[in-house]
Amino acid sequence: MNILIVHAHPEPQSFTSALKDAAVADLSAAGHSVVVSDLYAMGFNPVASAADFGSRGDADYLNYALEQRHNVKAASLAPDIAAELEKIQAADLVLLSFPLYWFSVPAILKGWIDRVFVSGIVYGGRRIYDGGGLKGKRAMAIVTTGGRDHMLSPGGIHGDLTETLKPLLQGSLGYAGMTVLPPFYGYHVPYIGAEAREAVLANFRAQLAAIDSREPLVMPSLADFDAEMKPL
Amino acid sequence: MNILIVHAHPEPQSFTSALKDAAVADLSAAGHSVVVSDLYAMGFNPVASAADFGSRGDADYLNYALEQRHNVKAASLAPDIAAELEKIQAADLVLLSFPLYWFSVPAILKGWIDRVFVSGIVYGGRRIYDGGGLKGKRAMAIVTTGGRDHMLSPGGIHGDLTETLKPLLQGSLGYAGMTVLPPFYGYHVPYIGAEAREAVLANFRAQLAAIDSREPLVMPSLADFDAEMKPL
Numbered sequence: 001m002n003i004l005i006v007h008a009h010p011e012p013q014s015f016t017s018a019l020k021d022a023a024v025a026d027l028s029a030a031g032h033s034v035v036v037s038d039l040y041a042m043g044f045n046p047v048a049s050a051a052d053f054g055s056r057g058d059a060d061y062l063n064y065a066l067e068q069r070h071n072v073k074a075a076s077l078a079p080d081i082a083a084e085l086e087k088i089q090a091a092d093l094v095l096l097s098f099p100l101y102w103f104s105v106p107a108i109l110k111g112w113i114d115r116v117f118v119s120g121i122v123y124g125g126r127r128i129y130d131g132g133g134l135k136g137k138r139a140m141a142i143v144t145t146g147g148r149d150h151m152l153s154p155g156g157i158h159g160d161l162t163e164t165l166k167p168l169l170q171g172s173l174g175y176a177g178m179t180v181l182p183p184f185y186g187y188h189v190p191y192i193g194a195e196a197r198e199a200v201l202a203n204f205r206a207q208l209a210a211i212d213s214r215e216p217l218v219m220p221s222l223a224d225f226d227a228e229m230k231p232l
Numbered sequence: 233m234n235i236l237i238v239h240a241h242p243e244p245q246s247f248t249s250a251l252k253d254a255a256v257a258d259l260s261a262a263g264h265s266v267v268v269s270d271l272y273a274m275g276f277n278p279v280a281s282a283a284d285f286g287s288r289g290d291a292d293y294l295n296y297a298l299e300q301r302h303n304v305k306a307a308s309l310a311p312d313i314a315a316e317l318e319k320i321q322a323a324d325l326v327l328l329s330f331p332l333y334w335f336s337v338p339a340i341l342k343g344w345i346d347r348v349f350v351s352g353i354v355y356g357g358r359r360i361y362d363g364g365g366l367k368g369k370r371a372m373a374i375v376t377t378g379g380r381d382h383m384l385s386p387g388g389i390h391g392d393l394t395e396t397l398k399p400l401l402q403g404s405l406g407y408a409g410m411t412v413l414p415p416f417y418g419y420h421v422p423y424i425g426a427e428a429r430e431a432v433l434a435n436f437r438a439q440l441a442a443i444d445s446r447e448p449l450v451m452p453s454l455a456d457f458d459a460e461m462k463p464l
Contacts, residue, residue: 010281011294046278046339049242062243063422065378101346103403104336107278111339129389146297151461157361157452158407164398171335171396190295220389229383 003027004091005036008098008109012041015189015197016144019204020097023142026205035087039108045080046111052078065119072120084116088134093211094178096168097142103164113172122176129220132177139173140211141165141183142204149187161185162217174219181214233264236323240271240330240341247421247429248376251436252329255374258437267319271340277312278343284310297351304352316348320366325443326410328400329374335396345404354408361452364409371405372443373397373415374436381419393417394449406451413446 005023009016020036027034037044050056053067054076071077077085088094098109105113117123122133145152145161152161162169162182173180184207186200207214226232237255241248252268259266269276282288285299286308303309309317320326330341337345349355354365377384377393384393394401394414405412416439418432439446458464 010296013293040279040281046343047272048333048338048340049272061245064242065422101280102342102349102407103399104342106280107339107343107346108280110334110336110342111278114333114339117334148461155463157457157461157463158403159398164403166391166396167335167399171390175334175390190297225389229380229389231387231389 001032001092002090003032003034003093003095004087005034005095005097006039006109006112007036008039008096008106008112010040014099014144015186015200016097016099016142018197018201019142019144019184019186022201022205023095023097023208026208030209035091037084037087037112039112044108044112046108046114048111048114052081052115054078065124068118069120069124072118077118078115081115081118084112085118085121088116088137089121092137094137094139094173095142096139098144100143100145100147100161103158103161105168113168117172117176126222127177128175129177129222131222132175135177137178138181138216139178140181140214141168141173142186143183144186144189146188146190149185152185152187169217170219174217180217180219181211182217184208233259233324234322235259235264235266235325235327236319237266237268237327237329238271238341238344239268240328240338240344242272244273246331246376247418247432248329248331248374250429250433251374251376251416251418254433254437255327255329255440258440262441267323269316269319269344271344276340276344278340278346280343280346284313284347286310297356300350301352301356304350309350310347313347313350316344317350317353320348320354320369324369326369326371326405327374328371328405330376332375332377332379332393335390335393337400345400349404349408358454359409360407361409361454363454364407367409369410370413370448371410372413372446373400373405374418375415376418376421378420378422381417384417384419401449402451406449412449412451413443414449416440 007020050062053071055074057070151157154160239252282294285303287306289302383389386392401412
C-alpha cells in the first residue's frame with residue numbers, strides 16, 4: 001500500500017509523535033510505501049485565502065469553492081496545495097495523527113483539510129460520501145487526549161468522542177468518499193508514566209497491524225436520498 | 233453590553249461579512265459597545281506553537297497547556313493572544329461569525345480558539361462547563377452554509393447541524409463556561425439571489441434584536457460528576 005501520514009503536533013518529542021514514528025517504522029517494515037506530511041515541520045499554512053489561487057474565475061469576489069474548481073481546471077492551485085493533493089491521490093490509506101484540541105483537530109490540520117480537499121476533485125455536487133472523490137481510499141485518525149477514557153465515552157461528561165469527531169470523521173473524511181476506520185485513541189497521555197505509555201504504544205502497534213480487520217464506520221449513502229438530497 | 237464579534241471570512245463583500253456588518257450596526261445603534269476581531273483582516277496566526285510563549289516552564293519539551301499556565305502566571309503570553317484574551321474578558325457577549333468549512337469553523341477561527349482559550353484562565357482542572365473561566369458571558373455562532381436547510385437537519389443527509397457543531401458549541405464555548413445560545417444559520421447563501429438574501433438578513437436582524445429571549449443550549453454540569461469526573 002501507499003500510505004500518507006498527516007501529522008500535526010508542535011513537539012517532536014511528544015507521545016503523539018512517538019505514535020507517528022512507530023507507524024512509519026512498522027508500516028515501512030511491512031513493505032508499505034510511507035509518506036509523511038509533518039505539518040509543523042513543513043510550516044504548513046492553514047489559512048484558506050485568495051493566495052491559494054494562481055488564476056481567478058472572478059477576480060473581484062472570492063467564492064473559495066468556486067475558485068477551487070476554476071483552479072483545478074486551470075491547473076493553477078498553489079504549489080503547496082497541489083503537492084498535498086498529489087500525496088492524497090497516490091495514497092491507499094491516509095492516517096491523521098494529532099492531539100485533540102478543543103474536541104477537534106489542531107488548526108494547522110483543519111487548514112490542511114480546508115485547503116487541500118478541493119472542490120472539483122475531492123467533492124462537489126453529488127461527489128460526496130459513496131460518490132466522493134476519494135472513494136476507495138481508507139482513512140484512520142490517531143488521536144491523543146488530555147482527558148481520560150471515562151470522560152470521553154458515552155454517558156461521560158464530554159460524551160462519546162467518536163460521535164463528537166463527526167465533523168472530521170463523517171463531515172470531512174467520509175464526505176470526501178473515504179472508507180473511515182474507527183480512530184485509535186491514546187487517552188490522558190500527557191499525564192501518564194513511561195510504563196503506561198509503553199502499554200498504549202504496544203496496543204497501538206497491535207491495532208495498526210490488524211488494520212485490515214477494522215470495521216469501518218457507517219456513512220450516509222447517496223442511494224438513500226433523491227436528486228435534491230432529500231431522504232427517499 | 234460589551235460585545236466582541238470574531239469574524240472569519242476571507243471575502244469582505246461576502247454575505248457572511250454582511251451579516252457581521254449588520255450586527256455591528258444594529259448592536260451599536262442599540263447602545264452597546266462593539267469590538268470586532270476580523271481575523272482575516274488582522275492576518276491572525278492560527279498555529280499554536282512554542283512561539284506563543286515569552287517564557288518557558290520547560291524549555292526542552294513543549295506541553296502546550298502547561299506552558300499556557302506558566303505564561304499566564306508570568307504574564308508572558310504572545311501579544312496577539314493577550315490582546316484577544318483582554319477582548320474576551322471585557323465582553324458580556326461573544327459572537328462568532330463564519331462560513332461552515334467542513335462542518336466546522338475555518339482554520340483561522342479554530343486557531344483563535346486553540347491559542348486564545350488558555351489554560352489557567354479559560355479552563356483547567358475543574359474550571360470547565362459551569363465552573364469554566366468564561367462563566368457569565370454569553371456566546372452565539374452566526375453560521376453561513378453552502379448546504380440547504382433540509383440537508384443539515386435531523387434525518388437529513390448530513391444530520392442536525394447544531395449536534396454536528398458540538399466541538400464548538402459544547403466542546404469550546406460551553407467547556408469554557410459560556411452560556412451558549414443556539415446558532416443563527418444562513419443556509420445555502422452562496423447560491424441564493426438578492427431577494428432571498430434580504431430575507432435572511434432581515435430574519436437575522438430580528439433574531440439578534442430578540443437575543444435576550446433566546447433559550448440557551450443545555451451543557452453538562454459539574455454537579456453531576458464526582459472528583460474524577462465520573463457520573464454521580
